[in-house]
Amino acid sequence: MQVTETSTEGLKRELKIVITASELAEKLDAYLEDLKGRAQIRGFRPGKVPKAHLKKLYGKSAMAEIVNTVIGETSNKALEERSEKAAMQPQIKLSDEDAEKILSGDLDLAYDLSYEIVPEFELAPVDGIAIERPVVEVADSEVEERLTQIAEGARSYVAREEGAAAQNGDRLTISYLGKIDGEPFEGGADDRAAIFLGQGRFIPGFEEQLIGLKVGDKKVIEVTFPEDYQAKHLAGKPATFDIEVFEVAAPGELKLDDDWAKTLGMDSLDALKDIVKQQIESQNGGQTRQKVKRQLLDALDAQYSFELPATLVEQEFNAIWGQVEAEMKAAGKTFEDEDTTEEKARADYRKIAERRVRLGLVLSKFGEREKVQVNEQELQRALIERARQFPGQEKAVFDFYRRDANALASLQAPVFEEKVVDVLLGLIKVTDKTVTKEELFKDDEEPAV
Template structure:
């Protein structure tokens, strides 16, 4: 095998490889001998078919198989001998090959750049710890109480006004035919809550108890039931009563509805819950600041193909957002050239940070362990109440789903590792102060993050 280096510029590497026909022919002959001892052809006993017939029938397929093996062998050999770290699977271009001639092909790739990891204690980050007030805890419990409130019939006979809660029966139809899910009885509806189809609640304003109101509405074009989306519908609505809320007493009995023995233990639970929410929010904000700091600290060349792939994924989201009329407000008046320039920068930043995080993880022997995967699977399953076991089984039976968990887990472990090494300026702030500081911190870095949602391409890294 003859290997010639053709390009060694920056991150790009190209090699020309020639495998002599003699090497291939020898290996093809060995494989044909193995086939001859096992194969069964019509008119011959197993292993007794003439060699010429075996050669005629299998030589072309076997030679292609050997050629592929030689290509893979060459790739492995070059990567090992040159101590390369490919940024992606190398591209192979077979110039020409026909059995009986030398196998000539080119191998091209880009390598991961060599990065000198700088001391992390050079980085200083602000961490804001939100102080939880008693007022905030009381407001959260009050919110729970409102969610738990019940209604009783009032003495009022109407007319119904915005803000009232009415007890109704309703039957919906399209084209004179009732549709599935369009019927309800003894339903408490707050007028003005916009919990029903747009226009439904407005048509009940002015009605009185005992009235039967024809409510004519159009289902939204984006309605989840495709057979109803965009269609006009008629609802026959019977107003049975105007209701008034029964005040919920916030006491020990109320706390028991949430599995707590007393109001004090409920307040403790709520405080811990709010604290956890703020901690998660603080961690996400800290990660944003860290990624911004790393982006400012490192400026190495990135593999162009990885950047192109990342940009391609981002641009597809932009085009999808355009088609759906969901493009970010700040982008609507920009030309494609302006948008592409901005998102090329975003793609490059993402690739650079991804490479950097991988190098830091490798240098510090950070790995995704089975316990990390188990935790992630159980957290995912907990989002689907009643279907936890099915979700767990889906993951355990699908290796690709497991692989999909590894990258974000690895990134989180690397981020946690770095944060444990940087200097943190920790300060206590109110909820309002924390929100203001987050807005100030995010404003200058607005364009630095990659899209996280299908229709949004400029969200900060989470």
């Protein structure tokens, strides 16, 4: 194998790799020798097929297989000998015009290998990093509120006496037809829908205008869609709804006691309270983890500035931008609705892509230094969690990831990252800070990375 560097620019590398025809011929000879002992061809005894005959029958197909194997082996070997790590799968360019001669054994195998290397940088000390871990104490009132929500979901309703007017808290069964400028609009109609007065699940002003209605009543109500309504073609527009009432039902008694807890499979109300408190603590803990991780990543990002592989940045940007476009299309929004332009949005999201790539490289290097590994059990848990996202298709998901090494690596990457974060949190100063629930769940001003 002969390797010649043909171009170097920043992180970009281009190599010319040549494997002589004689080297390929030796590999073909060994291939045919092995095939000779296994081939079963009519007219020849096992193991007695002349090699020249095998070459005539299988020479080109065998050489094609050899060439593919050799390209894979030599490209990897070239990077190893140069002590370089490719940021992404290297690109291989082989002349189509030469392919026939190479397969016939009349020409050396020569191909171009282009790639970007992972940049070299020194890891900065982390012992000077100090972050605050926001924690929330779960109050008894929050547990009671969550219990009430659970009970509300299973509350029974009893039809009111004939002629009774609907009150706040009642459940109405109605049919409605929404119109804008006198014309029905998509998604604005339902038949015998359950409306819970006072829960604020509908457009502001909708539920309030149903109070006082009786079974059999028909009414036209007027509302205005909020300016920030998710369906932009309806946002801010006035609308009317034709209403017909079929039932008015009063809420049954809400009693939080041991008997009610037993209907949910618990031994007692106290046992249910413990479970609910644990669930709230788990939810808070997940948010605390995200806040802590964000602070850590911000601190790390401030420590590093080095050239990034353009291919990695472009790949990350395309993934982010594709998600942005899909979300905006689903919401019916434009960049103008977000007080920006596509050009500015692209620039902002490219910065996010660069940050993610930079931090990914930093975390990867820390992981190598600390010898962080993702074991089979952890990878299996990640695969199971992924399969759960596709109910009824679990087997197909398992088969897909087991067949595709790159897809499986995409599951391994976030597990590896979280383990590296755990290691780093053990190396820096972390102090707890009690905050309110609102503070804990307040969105960061910038998109999380």
